Amino acid sequence: RKEVEQDPGPFNVPEGATVAFNCTYSNSASQSFFWYRQDCRKEPKLLMSVYSSGNEDGRFTAQLNRASQYISLLIRDSKLSDSATYLCVVIQAGTALIFGKGTTLSVSS
Amino acid sequence: EPEVTQTPSHQVTQMGQEVILRCVPISNHLYFYWYRQILGQKVEFLVSFYNNEISEKSEIFDDQFSVERPDGSNFTLKIRSTKLEDSAMYFCASTGTGGKNTQYFGPGTRLTVL
Numbered sequence: 001r002k003e004v005e006q007d008p009g010p011f012n013v014p015e016g017a018t019v020a021f022n023c024t025y026s027n028s029a030s031q032s033f034f035w036y037r038q039d040c041r042k043e044p045k046l047l048m049s050v051y052s053s054g055n056e057d058g059r060f061t062a063q064l065n066r067a068s069q070y071i072s073l074l075i076r077d078s079k080l081s082d083s084a085t086y087l088c089v090v091i092q093a094g095t096a097l098i099f100g101k102g103t104t105l106s107v108s109s
Numbered sequence: 110e111p112e113v114t115q116t117p118s119h120q121v122t123q124m125g126q127e128v129i130l131r132c133v134p135i136s137n138h139l140y141f142y143w144y145r146q147i148l149g150q151k152v153e154f155l156v157s158f159y160n161n162e163i164s165e166k167s168e169i170f171d172d173q174f175s176v177e178r179p180d181g182s183n184f185t186l187k188i189r190s191t192k193l194e195d196s197a198m199y200f201c202a203s204t205g206t207g208g209k210n211t212q213y214f215g216p217g218t219r220l221t222v223l
Contacts, residue, residue, distance in 0.1 A: 038152075049211075094164065094165045095204070096165050097142075099151045
């Protein structure tokens, strides 16, 4: 069973659209949760941490459901610059980041 | 803004050769990591390093791999006898206190084993 699973997409949306990504994780003892963004052939960059109460950063909203072991990311009012691969990431124990394979988003004008 | 740097950006080597990938973490950070990403695959954890010793390692990090912090600034990953399947992007990352804080990634070294 994969540790972190994501729908690979691609998600192709027009500018201004709202798009949602989902992620599930297998280890119920997972402690910390993140969304990272990766542009083509670049390093992952932290988009936002995910908290149980849900959290928002501008156009981005992240939710965590520990009971369902489910994480989501909502992007409102999509911009061309949002085109990237979005990586769901957890820390199970220790400090190692466990990555999903990523969901690819393409925003078009 | 401080950043993690890595050299070289691209390394080409022959199978069986040794390679050393270099990283300069952010200066006041305490935890250091190596990850790799095979083309088209997910990012995979290799090893973490804290207080001059390995704190965690994955199954990938076998005897052909080693890490070192030879001085106060560099953090290196050595692959002793490269295999074709070692071809990947290798990312270094660092974080400050607690280890569970944001990990900042370097731009990566693309390793090609021929």
